[in-house]
Amino acid sequence: MKILSVGSEIYPLVKTGGLADVMGALPAALAAESITMRALVPGYPAVMAALGAGAVALDITDLFGGPARIVAGEPDGLPLFALDAPHLFARPGNPYLASNGVDWPDNAQRFAALSRVASLVARGAISGFVPDIVHAHDWQAGLVAAYLHYDGLPAPPSVMTVHNLAYQGQFPAYLLGALGLPVAAYAMDGVEYYGSIGFLKAGLQFADAITTVSPHYAVEIATPEGGMGLDGLIRARSSVVHGILNGLDTANWNPATDRALVARYDASTIEARPANKVALQARMGLKPHPESLLFGVVSRLAAQKGIDLIIEALPLLESLDAQIVVLGTGDPAIERALAEAIARYPGRVGVMFGFEEALAHQIMAGADAVMVPSRFEPCGLTQLSAQRYGAIPLVSAVGGLVDTVIDANAAALGAGVATGLQFAPVTAAGLRDGIRRCAALFADRAVWQQIQRNAMALDVSWAAPARRYASLYRQLAQSRPGK
Numbered sequence: 001m002k003i004l005s006v007g008s009e010i011y012p013l014v015k016t017g018g019l020a021d022v023m024g025a026l027p028a029a030l031a032a033e034s035i036t037m038r039a040l041v042p043g044y045p046a047v048m049a050a051l052g053a054g055a056v057a058l059d060i061t062d063l064f065g066g067p068a069r070i071v072a073g074e075p076d077g078l079p080l081f082a083l084d085a086p087h088l089f090a091r092p093g094n095p096y097l098a099s100n101g102v103d104w105p106d107n108a109q110r111f112a113a114l115s116r117v118a119s120l121v122a123r124g125a126i127s128g129f130v131p132d133i134v135h136a137h138d139w140q141a142g143l144v145a146a147y148l149h150y151d152g153l154p155a156p157p158s159v160m161t162v163h164n165l166a167y168q169g170q171f172p173a174y175l176l177g178a179l180g181l182p183v184a185a186y187a188m189d190g191v192e193y194y195g196s197i198g199f200l201k202a203g204l205q206f207a208d209a210i211t212t213v214s215p216h217y218a219v220e221i222a223t224p225e226g227g228m229g230l231d232g233l234i235r236a237r238s239s240v241v242h243g244i245l246n247g248l249d250t251a252n253w254n255p256a257t258d259r260a261l262v263a264r265y266d267a268s269t270i271e272a273r274p275a276n277k278v279a280l281q282a283r284m285g286l287k288p289h290p291e292s293l294l295f296g297v298v299s300r301l302a303a304q305k306g307i308d309l310i311i312e313a314l315p316l317l318e319s320l321d322a323q324i325v326v327l328g329t330g331d332p333a334i335e336r337a338l339a340e341a342i343a344r345y346p347g348r349v350g351v352m353f354g355f356e357e358a359l360a361h362q363i364m365a366g367a368d369a370v371m372v373p374s375r376f377e378p379c380g381l382t383q384l385s386a387q388r389y390g391a392i393p394l395v396s397a398v399g400g401l402v403d404t405v406i407d408a409n410a411a412a413l414g415a416g417v418a419t420g421l422q423f424a425p426v427t428a429a430g431l432r433d434g435i436r437r438c439a440a441l442f443a444d445r446a447v448w449q450q451i452q453r454n455a456m457a458l459d460v461s462w463a464a465p466a467r468r469y470a471s472l473y474r475q476l477a478q479s480r481p482g483k
């Protein structure tokens with residue numbers, strides 16, 4: 001069975017967040033299920049450089065204002081189709097933003113082009129790779145199913161995965177013709193969304209199946225509180241909505257072999273772990289206190305992630321003699337607030353602004369606990385890597401965080417199954433309660449080590465999620481063979 005996966009980022013070539021991790025991990029995970037997946041991604045400079053010469057699989061004379069081609073290759077074993085369209089993608093830096101931090105003005109055309117070309121490949125434009133299913137990820141690939149629908153030609157079934165409902169890809173209605181959509185598409189049961197064109201809305205409207213990245217988030221997005229304006233549509237399509245948890249690339253995230261760490265370890269050699277804490281404290285400019293409870297955060301700095309709640313909790317961390325390190329980049333206002341916190345709590349708060357893979361690994365290995373106080377979280381990957389590395393996750397009780405962290409309540413502690421802590425409500429007071437509970441557990445080293453062992457023993461790999469995707473693809477292919 002062949003699947004075309006379509007999205008705007010892919011690890012390790014282009015990554016701003018968790019979408020890239022999933023795009024990058026799925027092909028290998030599905031190979032274990034005898035499924036061949038190829039990812040179609042924009043031909044950003046980093047992607048084209050990794051592909052090298054590649055092989056031209058398709059030539060397109062005019063794609064929204066310039067020539068384009070699909071180049072196929074397998075950099076680092078990753079089966080790729082790159083959409084090489086220099087007028088749209090040959091731009092440095094962030095995939096979505098110009099260097100002044102503002103969205104590229106032609107993002108509608110850029111990602112409509114990705115979806116347009118995906119629809120061609122889905123319908124067999126590349127004879128060596130005719131997919132049985134097309135799997136679109138997030139708003140950037142939202143128009144795939146819409147193009148397939150309005151073209152009205154035989155096409156394989158489609159899956160739309162929501163990694164984050166907050167990013168919806170809304171663009172002015174006057175672009176309809178420029179994007180190659182018919183006038184009839186501008187309707188409530190088409191691509192129209194609150195007076196605009198909604199890319200994610202279109203995907204949710206027309207995909208044969210909708211998935212999101214955890215069962216709990218699948219429930220939340222069907223409610224007015226969690227649906228971000230799309231809950232009505234999600235409810236209307238509830239019979240095709242599935243929550244499939246993300247996995248973690250457990251080869252890349254393996255404390256026993258991780259070359260970014262000063263001391264490698266596994267559950268049976270966990271006594272080697274504290275050397276990573278010492279190294280992390282030194283690297284991040286913290287006081288060298290081996291006994292202080294050290295929290296870590298690795299996050300996009302966006303309102304979603306609740307970093308402001310952490311800043312409000314810093315006086316409590318001080319009173320507990322705890323420390324915190326943050327690795328992140330994003331919203332300038334959040335960066336400013338963190339910069340002020342470093343100045344106010346020298347030696348206690350350490351922050352690195354930027355995107356740094358190695359430091360993310362060092363934080364998972366060096367921190368005692370990892371905070372994820374998200375206001376909403378479709379799945380979350382950092383609580384998975386934290387558990388794999390024996391850092392105890394302290395998470396808000398939302399979305400996939402609920403599905404992946406077993407709270408250290410009395411029942412779970414009694415049964416010896418706790419792997420972390422959940423807190424609610426998602427407020428500064430709620431987080432402070434969580435921090436206090438965490439500190440109390442940390443003070444009881446036997447209990448803490450039991451939680452660490454439980455966390456490290458969890459299966460956070462792609463094995464189970466890959467089985468679920470495979471079964472969904474098979475079900476879809478059987479229910480609608482060669483429409």
Ligand SMILES: Nc1ncnc2c1ncn2[C@@H]1O[C@H](COP(=O)(O)OP(=O)(O)O[C@H]2O[C@H](CO)[C@@H](O)[C@H](O)[C@H]2O)[C@@H](O)[C@H]1O
Binds near residue numbers: 356379382
């Ligand atoms: N500054 C930095 N330096 C290095 N690495 C950094 C970093 N900032 C973040 N990362 C890494 O980026 C990834 C972030 O993934 P998450 O799933 O936690 O959140 P994100 O909101 O981006 O993803 C969205 O999509 C994913 C995938 O479905 C969902 O899990 C999630 O809930 C949803 O919001 C992790 O691998 C993390 O280690």
